[in-house]
Amino acid sequence: MPKMKSNRGAAKRFRATGSGKIVKKKSGLRHILTSKATGRKRKLRKAGLVSAVDAPAVRRMLPYL
Numbered sequence: 001m002p003k004m005k006s007n008r009g010a011a012k013r014f015r016a017t018g019s020g021k022i023v024k025k026k027s028g029l030r031h032i033l034t035s036k037a038t039g040r041k042r043k044l045r046k047a048g049l050v051s052a053v054d055a056p057a058v059r060r061m062l063p064y065l
Helices: 008-013 038-045 055-061
Strands: 022-025 047-049
16 A cells, blocks of 8 residues: 655644644734734744644644654
8 A cells, every 4th residue: 555645734834742732833923013912922932732623634634643
């Protein structure tokens, strides 16, 4: 059986933690930053977890995650 292909767009955006949860970068830190509070921008720097309902879809896109 041939190897399965990963969705390359998803492979660049998601990674797995040691416990198997999926991590993503938070959105909203690209432009229009002057109107956002400093604390809000600081919190957006940290990685976030993918929600439980979206995790199965990400796992389908990344079979070897």
